[in-house]
């Protein structure tokens with residue numbers, strides 16, 4: 001694992017990180033930089049786009065946790081969060097963990113699965129820092145579990161109530177309209193061309209339902225019509241219901 005160090009007092013922490021990352025490298029022009037106690041992804045040929053890192057403690061995630069509408073949010077309705085019932089969720093396409101964090105902050109236990117080594121490293125680092133936070137650390141440690149790198153839906157023991165999927169879909173929006181740091185993320189990960197193949201294992205794993213997040217202009221995953229749909233601002237959630245929660 002090549003990690004650039006901008007603060008050498010963090011060398012020990014970075015060594016621990018290298019050890020856990022099993023030889024992950026960010027392909028050029030991307031670089032992983034360990035700075036200010038966190039792991040960041042940079043795109044060297046477009047420095048103005050800024051760094052990508054996972055921050056559950058402050059910034060947008062914290063703002064949404066405090067002011068985002070709680071259980072009234074569309075994603076909460078899609079996974080079936082109701083008074084007194086917090087479904088267990090497997091997030092099969094965890095990405096930077098934003099959706100999983102929202103669900104966990106509302107009470108769900110979420111197992112996260114991410115296959116891209118660099119994204120997995122960024123997510124692991126964000127979860128590590130969140131778990132160490134005095135305010136959110138206790139429930140983050142209890143409710144959010146990232147599967148080791150290389151594990152897939154087929155490796156999960158037990159049956160979650162819900163499997164949640166949000167594979168990458170080619171963007172229709174002009175690049176300039178996509179947030180800068182998300183342009184870095186998208187150019188690293190690309191479109192998940194094999195996303196259709198996720199539906200069958202997700203349906204086999206979920207006890208009650210599979211929820212698929214799609215941009216409003218996208219077709220159904222695997223061309224399979226859902227049993228229900230819930231629309232939000234630019235996305236919709238396709239629900240494949242197997243049984244009541």
Ligand SMILES: C[S@@+](CC[C@H](N)C(=O)[O-])C[C@H]1O[C@@H](n2cnc3c(N)ncnc32)[C@H](O)[C@@H]1O
Nearest residue numbers: 093094095096097098099114115116166168192
């Ligand atoms: C659009 S992002 C998910 C964003 C996420 N919902 C969030 O809130 O941050 C899709 C992610 O799914 C991952 N992915 C796609 N197919 C996967 C698979 N079969 N197994 C695990 N991860 C997968 C991609 O690497 C990418 O990081």
